[in-house]
Amino acid sequence: MNSDFTLAIHSLTYLALQPDRMSTSEAISDSAGVHPVRIRKVLSLLKKNGFIKSKEGIGGGFIFALDLNEVTLWDIYKITSEGALQPKCPDSNEKCIVGANMHTVLFKIFLGAEEHLGEYLKDYTIKEIVDLINQCKGCDC
Amino acid sequence: MNSDFTLAIHSLTYLALQPDRMSTSEAISDSAGVHPVRIRKVLSLLKKNGFIKSKEGIGGGFIFALDLNEVTLWDIYKITSEGALQPKCPDSNEKCIVGANMHTVLFKIFLGAEEHLGEYLKDYTIKEIVDLINQCKGCDC
DNA sequence: TAATCTGTAACGTTTACTATTACAGTACAA
DNA sequence: TTGTACTGTAATAGTAAACGTTACAGATTA
Numbered sequence: 628m629n630s631d632f633t634l635a636i637h638s639l640t641y642l643a644l645q646p647d648r649m650s651t652s653e654a655i656s657d658s659a660g661v662h663p664v665r666i667r668k669v670l671s672l673l674k675k676n677g678f679i680k681s682k683e684g685i686g687g688g689f690i691f692a693l694d695l696n697e698v699t700l701w702d703i704y705k706i707t708s709e710g711a712l713q714p715k716c717p718d719s720n721e722k723c724i725v726g727a728n729m730h731t732v733l734f735k736i737f738l739g740a741e742e743h744l745g746e747y748l749k750d751y752t753i754k755e756i757v758d759l760i761n762q763c764k765g766c767d768c
Numbered sequence: 769m770n771s772d773f774t775l776a777i778h779s780l781t782y783l784a785l786q787p788d789r790m791s792t793s794e795a796i797s798d799s800a801g802v803h804p805v806r807i808r809k810v811l812s813l814l815k816k817n818g819f820i821k822s823k824e825g826i827g828g829g830f831i832f833a834l835d836l837n838e839v840t841l842w843d844i845y846k847i848t849s850e851g852a853l854q855p856k857c858p859d860s861n862e863k864c865i866v867g868a869n870m871h872t873v874l875f876k877i878f879l880g881a882e883e884h885l886g887e888y889l890k891d892y893t894i895k896e897i898v899d900l901i902n903q904c905k906g907c908d909c
Numbered sequence: 910t911a912a913t914c915t916g917t918a919a920c921g922t923t924t925a926c927t928a929t930t931a932c933a934g935t936a937c938a939a
Numbered sequence: 940t941t942g943t944a945c946t947g948t949a950a951t952a953g954t955a956a957a958c959g960t961t962a963c964a965g966a967t968t969a
Contacts, residue, residue: 628855630957633874641866651914658867660860662959667916683915684967700877714769717927719801725782725901726799732900733774736841740888747884751877759873760866771926792945803928808947824946825936858958 629708634659634669636703636756642679642691643757649688669707676706695754701745712741770849775800775810777844777897783820783832784898790829810848817847836898842889853882 637659642650652670656663670689673679680692714737719726778800783791793811797804811830814820821833855878860867 628853628878630855630857633855633857633870636874637860637866637870640870641864644866649914653914658861658864659870660858660867664917664960665958671916681915682967683913683965685913685969687914687967689915712769714771714774716771716774717801719778720799723782723799725778725785726801728901729774729778729781729800732897733777736892737769740885743888744881744885747881756873760869790945794945805929805948806927812947822946823936824934824944826938826944828936828945830946 629711631707635707639753640756643695651688696752698753699749700751701748713737770852772848776848780894781897784836792829836895837893839894840890841892842886854878
């Protein structure tokens with residue numbers, strides 16, 4: 628699975644725990660263990676889709692824009708990883724009935740698989756991720 | 769998605785359409801559009817798991833060993849791609865409650881996602897793939 | 910106007926994937 | 940019993956995708 632997906636979840640969870648103030652990309656990247664520019668790319672996508680708001684300049688950063696219960700993992704998957712399940716087949720032999728049609732057949736099956744996965748991911752909201760994270764206490768974040 | 773998975777499906781489907789004779793790795797690789805050695809690696813895995821039989825030497829090759837209805841896409845997924853859904857997170861910050869626990873939380877969620885995907889993939893047998901392929905006629909394979 | 914932040918493009922590096930070469934082992938056929 | 944046609948697998952090389960890093964323009968505040 629695409630790591631943009633997990634970085635998006637990580638970022639949103641982080642922001643969900645800081646509902647009253649702006650968080651910088653550096654703070655989030657420090658939590659996630661990646662480069663701030665990488666986080667900004669992911670956050671840029673989240674912003675474009677209305678999940679978060681941002682502000683430039685001193686005291687700026689990112690903040691959650693929606694209710695935690697409104698955002699599901701499926702929503703995040705769709706903007707970061709849609710089509711990721713789809714395998715990238717090499718061009719197979721058009722003169723063989725298998726080679727000529729396998730791609731089409733598998734494409735439909737994987738499309739169904741992604742829809743099916745969607746039903747599972749819709750059951751998880753950011754609120755629930757936050758709750759699961761909170762079940763571990765005693766950290767100093 | 770891992771392309772070993774689709775190459776395995778491709779190979780088994782090819783063999784399913786040649787039930788009475790051995791097929792060489794070259795014939796299959798020609799159909800799939802990849803190098804014969806690559807196909808042999810995938811077939812080696814399928815053989816180890818009892819899906820196919822092989823024979824070396826002149827007139828040798830590979831042949832299906834089970835009933836087409838016995839083998840599901842989930843069976844194939846398990847031997848070629850198990851864990852593929854699991855994202856490879858970078859090591860996140862242990863001092864942050866999010867960084868410290870995100871990996872564990874997501875691991876469980878993706879484990880569930882894979883199980884869920886399994887329920888979908890179990891519905892497709894090689895027999896059904898063959899039928900779908902056969903719905904297109906007029907090729908000279 | 911200096912400091913701090915976002916936003917994004919460009920470039921370099923690393924890692925995973927795939928192709929290719931090479932060759933040993935097996936089976937058959939003449 | 941020797942040549943031919945396969946499998947089986949390791950080792951290497953090449954390619955593409957992922958990721959890190961640098962650089963800098965634009966926004967905002969003190």
